[in-house]
Amino acid sequence: MQxxxxxxxxLAGAVMLLVGFILFLYLLGGISVxxxxxxxxxxxxxxxxxxxxxxxxxxxxxxxxxxxxxxxxLGIGVIWLSWAIQLVVAEFALAGVLILFGCIFLLYxxxxxxxxxxxxxxxxxxxxxxxxxxxxxxxxxxxxxxxxxQQRVCGNCGANLGGPQARFCDKCGATN
Numbered sequence: 001m002q003x004x005x006x007x008x009x010x011l012a013g014a015v016m017l018l019v020g021f022i023l024f025l026y027l028l029g030g031i032s033v034x035x036x037x038x039x040x041x042x043x044x045x046x047x048x049x050x051x052x053x054x055x056x057x058x059x060x061x062x063x064x065x066x067x068x069x070x071x072x073x074l075g076i077g078v079i080w081l082s083w084a085i086q087l088v089v090a091e092f093a094l095a096g097v098l099i100l101f102g103c104i105f106l107l108y109x110x111x112x113x114x115x116x117x118x119x120x121x122x123x124x125x126x127x128x129x130x131x132x133x134x135x136x137x138x139x140x141x142x143x144x145x146x147x148x149x150q151q152r153v154c155g156n157c158g159a160n161l162g163g164p165q166a167r168f169c170d171k172c173g174a175t176n
Contacts, residue, residue, distance in 0.1 A: 011051060018043040032088050038080035045074025152176065 022039050025031040031039060048070030056063030152161040156174035168175060 007051060007055065011047065014047045014051075015044065018047065032084070034087055035081060035084040038077050038084050041073055041077030042081055043077075045070045045072070045077050048073060 018040065022031065022036060022043070026033070026036060048066050050070075052063050052065070052067030052070050054063070055066055152166065153159070154161060154169040154172065154174060154176055157169060157172040159169055159171040161169060161176060166176065
């Protein structure tokens with residue numbers, strides 16, 4: 001009984017050391033949140049393997065069981081840890097690719113003055129002016145002033161548009 005209790009205390013101490021070490025690595029930024037559980041499983045596997053070798057050397061029948069559990073935990077932990085590392089690397093790679101292509105698209109649209117989000121970018125600010133001539137006659141039945149002739153100017157090249165319903169400039173083809 002005393003002999004078995006000695007191994008249980010050693011097992012508890014080793015697990016506490018493992019948890020403390022993993023926490024220390026996490027706090028220092030050496031291990032990510034995704035890798036905490038698989039790292040713990042790898043550590044428990046190594047502890048069980050070591051304990052299995054010690055118990056097998058004393059011809060304890062539980063030593064083989066500890067070895068089997070240790071190898072199983074170590075194998076699952078290594079597979080899980082490799083997946084977690086690949087996931088973190090993939091996340092960083094995805095972030096890098098998004099940043100790279102975002103910069104390329106912004107630089108390209110700025111350098112070529114192409115349509116970006118449906119609007120043409122220009123170096124100078126041009127304003128669109130609207131000239132409206134009003135009907136001076138206001139009747140008592142209809143007190144509103146209605147426009148007779150409305151002319152609009154293209155915001156891109158300054159040419160007169162065909163009328164209030166014109167969607168494209170006849171001169172440069174810009175959307176208005």
